[in-house]
Each structure stands twice: as structure tokens, then as C-alpha cells.
Amino acid sequence: MSVIVEEVSKTYGSQFALDKVSFTVDSGTVLGILGPNGAGKSTLLKIIAGYLRPSSGLVKINGIIADPEQLSFKRMIGYLPENNPLYTDLYVREYLRLVAGLYKIPNRNKRMDEIIEMTGLGSEIHKKIGALSKGYRQRVGLAQALVHDPSLLILDEPTSGLDPAQLIEIRQLIRNISTNKTVLFSTHIMQEVEAVCDRVLILNQGKVVALETPDKIKKLSVQQIRKVTVEFSEPVPEMIFETISGILKIEQIAANKYIVYGSTGDLRPELFRLAVKKKYTLLTLYEQESSMENSFLELIK
Ligand SMILES: Nc1ncnc2c1ncn2[C@@H]1O[C@H](COP(=O)(O)OP(=O)(O)O)[C@@H](O)[C@H]1O
Numbered sequence: 001m002s003v004i005v006e007e008v009s010k011t012y013g014s015q016f017a018l019d020k021v022s023f024t025v026d027s028g029t030v031l032g033i034l035g036p037n038g039a040g041k042s043t044l045l046k047i048i049a050g051y052l053r054p055s056s057g058l059v060k061i062n063g064i065i066a067d068p069e070q071l072s073f074k075r076m077i078g079y080l081p082e083n084n085p086l087y088t089d090l091y092v093r094e095y096l097r098l099v100a101g102l103y104k105i106p107n108r109n110k111r112m113d114e115i116i117e118m119t120g121l122g123s124e125i126h127k128k129i130g131a132l133s134k135g136y137r138q139r140v141g142l143a144q145a146l147v148h149d150p151s152l153l154i155l156d157e158p159t160s161g162l163d164p165a166q167l168i169e170i171r172q173l174i175r176n177i178s179t180n181k182t183v184l185f186s187t188h189i190m191q192e193v194e195a196v197c198d199r200v201l202i203l204n205q206g207k208v209v210a211l212e213t214p215d216k217i218k219k220l221s222v223q224q225i226r227k228v229t230v231e232f233s234e235p236v237p238e239m240i241f242e243t244i245s246g247i248l249k250i251e252q253i254a255a256n257k258y259i260v261y262g263s264t265g266d267l268r269p270e271l272f273r274l275a276v277k278k279k280y281t282l283l284t285l286y287e288q289e290s291s292m293e294n295s296f297l298e299l300i301k
């Protein structure tokens with residue numbers, strides 16, 4: 001199940017919680033959404049799950065514009081909200097039966113046995129939810145999100161507040177259940193995206209900062225990002241930079257002026273040699289401190 005998010009914005013009053021967020025998730029991918037508190041992670045997940053309408057923009061699921069009112073749409077999605085709200089007075093099995101009933105699942109008892117087995121709740125089903133440890137409550141939250149076998153699973157900070165042992169178990173569980181499913185989950189822990197995700201979306205202040213593989217993000221987080229301003233006497237095509245290795249991003253700021261971001265040391269000698277080779281006249285070539293990239297580094301540490 002693929003997910004396409006197109007120019008989604010959400011404002012609360014005058015405040016932008018999401019600002020033209022666009023990205024695509026291929027079917028079967030586990031996508032981690034990484035960002036500090038207030039970045040807009042929960043808002044984004046609520047919108048994709050159909051619990052909140054965007055102020056503008058749209059979400060497509062398997063190429064079809066998502067309509068949260070449609071039952072067929074709800075059936076495809078499993079959602080574990082942040083802070084995992086549960087009925088603490090219900091017994092585990094009682095609660096799961098209630099959820100299964102809402103989805104009108106056939107062979108309810110059989111499906112519940114499967115889900116209890118899958119989420120490792122077997123030893124706890126005789127307890128009330130209120131009596132469970134935080135780790136087991138998260139398993140109940142995962143179980144309710146999975147009971148109707150959705151193809152898209154949306155988990156909002158599923159591991160927050162867990163102790164290290166529970167954390168490892170829940171991560172493993174997410175890995176196990178993610179076969180044949182597209183999974184979106186949010187976290188503010190860098191290590192988590194390495195452990196669980198195929199791709200990482202970094203969100204900061206309502207904007208997408210990066211969408212990369214965990215490996216690439218890890219490299220970025222340990223490497224110093226260098227930023228060089230380069231100006232020529234005449235307009236030059238952006239393509240000319242392609243021959244230089246280690247360039248992460250090119251930002252054109254005028255017809256003949258670029259900011260070049262790299263991670264493999266000083267880019268200036270290479271840029272100078274490139275200009276000579278191509279017979280361009282260099283007017284400016286200097287390296288500068290980058291506050292944007294520094295905050296990016298802070299973010300993904
Ligand atoms: N219901 C709401 N009313 C007003 N502002 C909100 C509401 N929900 C979230 N916000 C604001 O939107 C921004 C993004 O919040 P949220 O999506 O919860 O971020 P995250 O999950 O990354 O911590 C924050 O500045 C938050 O205060």
C-alpha cells in the first residue's frame with residue numbers, strides 16, 4: 001500500500017503545524033518520521049490516518065485520494081495514537097473483542113487468538129488493561145491497531161516511555177509485523193530509525209528536512225556538513241557540479257550563484273578546478289558556517 005502526501009499544510013490559527021509537506025512512501029516500506037517535539041509528527045500521522053483534515057493538500061493511498069468517511073478506507077488503516085489511549089477498566093480480551101466488533105471482523109475469536117499470539121499478550125489476557133506494565137499496554141495498543149489486518153499501519157511514538165528491555169521488544173515486534181505492510185511510525189530517537197526503518201523522513205517545524213535511508217542519515221549525523229558559496233561571472237547550469245563527489249545538495253540563489261553543500265571535506269579546491277576546466281570565471285568562492293545545517297545535525301543526533 002503506497003502513500004502519497006501532496007503539499008499538505010495544517011494551520012492552527014495563524015500557526016503552521018505542517019507547511020506544504022510532500023513525500024511518497026512505497027508499498028511495504030517501514031518509514032520512520034523523526035523530529036523534535038512540536039515538529040508536526042502527530043499532526044501528519046493524524047491526517048494520513050484520516051482523523052484530522054488538512055488545511056490544504058491531499059493524501060493518496062494506493063493512488064486514490066483518501067476519504068476518511070469511507071469505511072473501506074478505515075479498514076485499510078491501523079492507527080496507534082500518541083499516548084495510546086485505552087480503556088483501563090476492560091480486560092485485554094474484552095477490549096480487543098470490542099475493537100474487533102467495531103470492524104465487524106468475521107471469525108472474531110480465531111482472529112483474536114492470532115493477534116494475542118502475534119503481539120505476545122498471551123500471559124496477560126486475564127488482566128485488566130489498567131494493571132498492565134507500560135510495555136504490555138503498548139502491545140495492547142498494537143493489537144487494536146492490527147486486529148483488522150490493515151495494510152497500512154500508523155504508529156505515533158510507539159516506544160515512548162518504555163524501559164530499554166521493553167523498547168527492544170516493541171521494536172522487534174514492529175519489525176515482525178511489518179512484513180507485507182506499509183508502516184509509518186514517529187519517534188524522536190535517532191537509534192530507533194536505524195533499528196527499524198527502511199527510510200527516514202525528518203520533519204522540523206512543519207517542514208520536510210530530508211527523506212533518506214537510515215545509513216545516509218547516520219552518515220550525515222556524524223559528518224560535518226560544509227557549505228560553500230560559489231559565484232561565476234555568467235549563468236552556469238547546475239549540472240556542472242555533478243562531477244564533484246561528496247556534494248549533498250545544491251541550492252541556486254541567483255542565475256550565476258550557488259550554495260553547495262558537501263560532507264567530504266573542503267569543496268573549494270574541487271570547485272576551483274572545475275571552473276578552470278570549464279573556463280568559467282569565478283567571482284566568489286568561500287566557505288561559511290551554516291546555521292540551518294547545524295540545526296539539522298542537532299535534530300538527527
Ligand atoms: N489541537 C491543536 N491546537 C493548536 N495547536 C496544536 C494542536 N495540535 C498541535 N498543535 C501545534 O502544532 C505543532 C505540531 O504539533 P504536533 O503535530 O503534536 O508535533 P509533534 O507530534 O512532532 O510533537 C505544535 O506547535 C503544536 O503546539
Ligand SMILES: [Mg+2]
Binds near residue numbers: 041042
Ligand atoms: Mg507527537
